[in-house]
Amino acid sequence: MKRSMKLLPQVSLSILVALSLKPRHGYEIMQQVEEDSLGNIKLVPGALYGAIKKLLDDGLIEETKQTDDRRRYYQITNKGYEQLNLEMEYFDATLKLAKQRRAFGTEGLA
Amino acid sequence: MNDLQKRFPVYAAMLHLYPRSYRKAFGDQMLQTTADMLDDSKGKTDRAKMWVAIVANIPGEIVRQRLISIGESMNISKKVIVSLVWMAICAGAVLLFPELRKPGEAWTGNAGFLRLIYLALFILTFIVASPIMAALTLLGRPRSLYAKLAKI
Numbered sequence: 001m002k003r004s005m006k007l008l009p010q011v012s013l014s015i016l017v018a019l020s021l022k023p024r025h026g027y028e029i030m031q032q033v034e035e036d037s038l039g040n041i042k043l044v045p046g047a048l049y050g051a052i053k054k055l056l057d058d059g060l061i062e063e064t065k066q067t068d069d070r071r072r073y074y075q076i077t078n079k080g081y082e083q084l085n086l087e088m089e090y091f092d093a094t095l096k097l098a099k100q101r102r103a104f105g106t107e108g109l110a
Numbered sequence: 111m112n113d114l115q116k117r118f119p120v121y122a123a124m125l126h127l128y129p130r131s132y133r134k135a136f137g138d139q140m141l142q143t144t145a146d147m148l149d150d151s152k153g154k155t156d157r158a159k160m161w162v163a164i165v166a167n168i169p170g171e172i173v174r175q176r177l178i179s180i181g182e183s184m185n186i187s188k189k190v191i192v193s194l195v196w197m198a199i200c201a202g203a204v205l206l207f208p209e210l211r212k213p214g215e216a217w218t219g220n221a222g223f224l225r226l227i228y229l230a231l232f233i234l235t236f237i238v239a240s241p242i243m244a245a246l247t248l249l250g251r252p253r254s255l256y257a258k259l260a261k262i
Contacts, residue, residue: 019134026139027146045140045147046171053136053175070142085213 007087011051014041016076016084023064025071026052055080069095114141121164129171129179174260189248195260196244203236 011033018032019023022037028041052074055061060080064073075085088091115122118141125137144164151157180192210229246255 023229027150030129030143032146032244042163044167045143045161046164049136049140050174053132070138070239071146072139 001032007049007090008083009030010055011041012055012060013084013087015048015051015055016080019061019074019076020084022043023073023075025068025073027071043068044096112138114138114145117141118144124165124168127168131183132175132179163196172205177256177260178220181253181260184247184252192252193244193248196240196247199236200240203240204234207232209235 007013014033014037017036018029024032025035026045026048029069030048033041033043034079056069056074058079059077060083061074063075064075112121120136122141125133125140128137148157148158151160159184181187186191210232243255246252
């Protein structure tokens, strides 16, 4: 894992995860994020497009050519997938560590 | 004025408080997403909750995008102007300081302690931080500086 990696804020990471399956427009992203987080993250347009702007500026997502009359669609880029993989590696390692420590803790209590 | 701006005139007007470049890029999408949310809502209570959440988010997001926008579009003349604004804030604070000290009042007890904390925060925020911000705006990298400030 790269030591210098910068973890994304929760909302940005959730948007990347929502876009990892297929391109989506704003409201679809909001719905997917809410579903993925079991209702814990409810976005509003201001927060959504603030995060989308940052992700676009960082090259982690891009607009697709797919569009209807009114809605723009966004998709994850290769750089976005790389970032997502780094984040997953980090969370895997953290989860593994937490489980190990919990196991030792239980042993200590027994 | 397009259909969505006609449908949400107040919200569309509030979007004018965002930086122009941001509004051009995302203004219509924000209105469309709002329309999608409301069309999908179940009943008046649901819609009212959505509006409360949407409106409550606006001030913080506007400040954040304004700060990011300041950092993004900094040429030398803008750097000087923003630095002068920071220096003006500092000068204003220095002028206001004797008034806040309230020389006639006692500095003992809980009230005195609280006043001491307020004064310390005032000094740190306006008299110390403002000139630092002015210097960093003029000499540092304002883009990352204001992006970091926006995260706060």
